[in-house]
Amino acid sequence: MLVIEQLTKVFGDLTAVDGVSLAIPKGQMVGVIGRSGAGKSTLLRMVNRLTDPSRGTIINEGRDITALSGRDLRLWRASCAMIFQQFNLVERMDVLTNVMIGRIAHTGLVRSMARSFTDTDRARAIEALDRLDLVPQALQRAGTLSGGQQQRVAIAKALVQNPRIMLADEPIASLDPANASRVMEALREINKTDGLTVLVNLHTLDTARAYCDRIIAMRAGRVQFDGAPETLTTDRVRQIYGTGDLSGDIDEAVTSTSLTVQAPPQHKRAVGA
Numbered sequence: 236m237l238v239i240e241q242l243t244k245v246f247g248d249l250t251a252v253d254g255v256s257l258a259i260p261k262g263q264m265v266g267v268i269g270r271s272g273a274g275k276s277t278l279l280r281m282v283n284r285l286t287d288p289s290r291g292t293i294i295n296e297g298r299d300i301t302a303l304s305g306r307d308l309r310l311w312r313a314s315c316a317m318i319f320q321q322f323n324l325v326e327r328m329d330v331l332t333n334v335m336i337g338r339i340a341h342t343g344l345v346r347s348m349a350r351s352f353t354d355t356d357r358a359r360a361i362e363a364l365d366r367l368d369l370v371p372q373a374l375q376r377a378g379t380l381s382g383g384q385q386q387r388v389a390i391a392k393a394l395v396q397n398p399r400i401m402l403a404d405e406p407i408a409s410l411d412p413a414n415a416s417r418v419m420e421a422l423r424e425i426n427k428t429d430g431l432t433v434l435v436n437l438h439t440l441d442t443a444r445a446y447c448d449r450i451i452a453m454r455a456g457r458v459q460f461d462g463a464p465e466t467l468t469t470d471r472v473r474q475i476y477g478t479g480d481l482s483g484d485i486d487e488a489v490t491s492t493s494l495t496v497q498a499p500p501q502h503k504r505a506v507g508a
């Protein structure tokens with residue numbers, strides 16, 4: 236169980252995350268939705284301590300994550316794999332090497348920089364690539380792959396870290412709908428097969444509804460809704476985001492979503508996938 240209590244992040248005059256409390260059972264797939272600036276990224280970044288909280292606590296399986304420093308903090312970060320919108324791969328390196336870099340916590344930085352990986356590293360990386368249907372691309376330069384393939388390489392790289400939690404910060408925001416579906420399906424498959432907790436930030440309600448066990452809707456740093464996808468009705472979304480304030484992705488999701496049909500992901504920000 237991941238327990239977040241009164242988690243707050245203040246940047247100058249701005250409270251980006253404002254007293255968020257959540258209890259996330261192991262193995263749950265949670266979609267965090269909200270408009271740009273709602274505090275979704277800051278929340279995720281605090282969970283893996285890329286951003287230090289101003290107040291509040293994060294407890295994972297009874298361990299106070301907010302108190303970690305030094306080696307323990309590095310190990311926590313390694314066990315909390317992060318997927319970013321922009322893939323974070325070394326484009327000029329081949330796919331297999333990119334994935335093996337994910338073994339850094341096990342291999343060590345020096346060996347990783349020298350690209351001196353063990354047979355175990357290589358075997359784990361190939362196994363992960365196989366799960367993501369990317370073995371044929373293993374020796375291809377990462378930069379030559381499509382955006383969707385690159386994001387699946389990033390997921391394979393995260394998998395070889397042996398994470399306890401997978402954090403994905405708008406993993407499909409740069410992808411076309413077909414690639415977005417494959418990436419979300421891959422995350423869901425890993426969540427179900429490995430029992431891995433997944434926290435995924437999404438701009439669109441349809442996607443969260445289609446793939447997540449639970450939806451957290453944020454606005455201005457606060458949790459406005461936390462529950463099962465089917466209980467987040469259109470009326471509830473309108474209450475949260477306000478009828479006079481319905482522009483952008485959440486608005487489109489409200490107007491385009493059937494509440495009974497698990498719609499395929501509707502991507503809103505297609506750029507150079």
Ligand SMILES: Nc1ncnc2c1ncn2[C@@H]1O[C@H](COP(=O)(O)OP(=O)(O)OP(=O)(O)O)[C@@H](O)[C@H]1O
Pocket residue numbers: 246249251269270271272273274275276277278
């Ligand atoms: N390092 C920072 N310094 C100052 N302000 C920040 C910093 N990081 C985030 N913010 C601000 O905190 C607020 C929340 O940002 P955050 O990125 O968490 O929102 P978000 O919901 O993830 O938005 P997006 O969907 O656009 O990524 C925004 O107003 C943002 O400008």
